[in-house]
Amino acid sequence: xAAWWTGDTFYLRLATEAxxxxxxxxxxxxxxxxxxxxxxxxxxxxxxxxxLSGLLLRDAGLSFWSVLAIATVAGAAVGLVSGVIAIRAxxxxxxxxMFGLAQIAAKxxxxxxxxxxxxxxxxxxxxxxxxxxxxxxxxxxxxxxLVVLVVIMLMYxxxxxxxxxxxxxxMQALRANPLRLSFLGFDPWRYKLAxxxxxxxxxxxxxxxxxxxxxxxSPELLYFQTSGNAVITVVLGGVGTxxxxxxxxxxxxxxxxxxxxxxxxxxxxxxxxxxxx
Numbered sequence: 001x002a003a004w005w006t007g008d009t010f011y012l013r014l015a016t017e018a019x020x021x022x023x024x025x026x027x028x029x030x031x032x033x034x035x036x037x038x039x040x041x042x043x044x045x046x047x048x049x050x051x052l053s054g055l056l057l058r059d060a061g062l063s064f065w066s067v068l069a070i071a072t073v074a075g076a077a078v079g080l081v082s083g084v085i086a087i088r089a090x091x092x093x094x095x096x097x098m099f100g101l102a103q104i105a106a107k108x109x110x111x112x113x114x115x116x117x118x119x120x121x122x123x124x125x126x127x128x129x130x131x132x133x134x135x136x137x138x139x140x141x142x143x144x145x146l147v148v149l150v151v152i153m154l155m156y157x158x159x160x161x162x163x164x165x166x167x168x169x170x171m172q173a174l175r176a177n178p179l180r181l182s183f184l185g186f187d188p189w190r191y192k193l194a195x196x197x198x199x200x201x202x203x204x205x206x207x208x209x210x211x212x213x214x215x216x217x218s219p220e221l222l223y224f225q226t227s228g229n230a231v232i233t234v235v236l237g238g239v240g241t242x243x244x245x246x247x248x249x250x251x252x253x254x255x256x257x258x259x260x261x262x263x264x265x266x267x268x269x270x271x272x273x274x275x276x277x
Contacts, residue, residue, distance in 0.1 A: 004142060012141035014257055015250075016213055019145075019152045022249030023206025024157065024226070025233040026242060027199040033240030034163065035195035036175030037087070040095045041102030044082065044202045045075050047222030049207025051109065053122040054217040064129040064138075064212070068151070069262050071208035072201045079200020080193070087192045099224065106222035120218035124211040125260070138212045148209055152246070155202060160242060162198070170196055176241075232274050 003011035024046045031037040049071040056062045056070060086097045109115050116122055126139045129147050136143035161170045171191045173181045178188040211217045220226070229252065237248025252270065260265040 003203065007140040012145050013213065014253055016141070016148050016264075018147045018248070018249045018253035019148050020206050020209045020213065021230070021253070022202050022246040023152050023155060024210070025230045025237070025245035025249050027160065027206070028227075028230040029201035029234045029237075029245045030159065030199045030202065032234060034168075034172050034211050035192060035232060035241070036094045036152070036176065036178075036270050037192065037201070038231075039081070040224065040231070041098030041100070042199065042203050043099070043222050043224070043226035044102040044105050045078060045203035046207035046210075046226060046230075047102075047105065047109070047217070047219070048078055049204030050210045050217040051115060051121055053208035054097045054124045055129055055212065056116070058121075063129040064147075065125075068205060068208055072205040075204020075207075076197045076201035079197045081173055082200065083193045083196030096108065099227075102222055102224065102227060103128050106219055109222060110219045116216075118219065119200050120216050120220075122216050123203070124217070124249055127165070127212050144213065149215075151209065152206070153206060156243060156246070158204065161262055163242070164256050167194075173211075223250065232270065235274060235277050 001008070003015065024042060027045065028039060028042050029130070030041045031042070043253050052071050052074055053067050056067045063222065072090070082098075082101055086094055086101065089097050110118055126137060128135045128137050129144075131147070138144045138147075163172065169192065170181060170186050172189055174191055179192070181188050207221065210221065233248035233252050235248070236251050237244030237246065255270055255273070256266055259269050
């Protein structure tokens with residue numbers, strides 16, 4: 001509202017980016033806050049979605065909604081494969097395996113020339129978004145902000161609905177007592193894998209929006225800092241609340257913007273706030 005009132009597009013772009021990374025944080029909260037799995041490599045799925053989106057828009061010329069659908073399904077598939085590997089381990093070993101998988105993917109992307117190597121995937125065209133009989137351009141800050149808001153809130157609504165079903169309640173029981181869940185006749189491994197697939201699809205869907213906003217995809221999207229920031233975001237907004245991931249993202253990006261204008265050491269302020277939370 002402030003950005004619209006002042007006519008400053010910077011804050012609209014900042015708010016849009018906060019929403020996109022809030023989608024990644026929701027995926028982390030789904031694993032950490034709901035299933036009790038601390039993932040230090042969720043950037044793997046976010047970066048995958050960003051690069052896939054960039055390639056589909058640049059080389060295949062697909063529509064906005066088609067790209068989102070493909071990125072979600074493909075991210076869920078990658079989550080399935082990664083989950084089969086990672087959830088064999090527990091605790092810190094699970095976190096380290098996810099960290100390792102993300103680092104391998106980041107280094108691979110960094111060295112593949114077809115993906116732009118260290119420069120990232122450039123030349124992503126401006127996409128037009130069909131909304132019923134109308135269409136808006138991603139180059140219009142207010143229109144794209146509203147489109148991203150709708151997409152992220154739809155993701156939240158679907159996840160919230162799923163968690164309120166018997167399937168979702170069993171998934172939440174993983175964090176409390178997986179052994180008791182197995183005594184009740186349910187396989188905890190399957191619910192962990194389901195959480196992983198949902199988290200992969202959610203993170204990839206959010207990542208697909210990034211190149212539409214910035215016009216490129218960078219290897220940094222797969223780095224540990226992206227995963228670490230998502231964990232910080234979840235803690236700031238409230239672990240296990242799901243909607244808190246979006247609040248935390250707004251707080252984090254707001255602090256970076258405001259504190260960053262006064263000092264280059266804004267990460268110290270964020271670190272202190274994280275410790276306090």
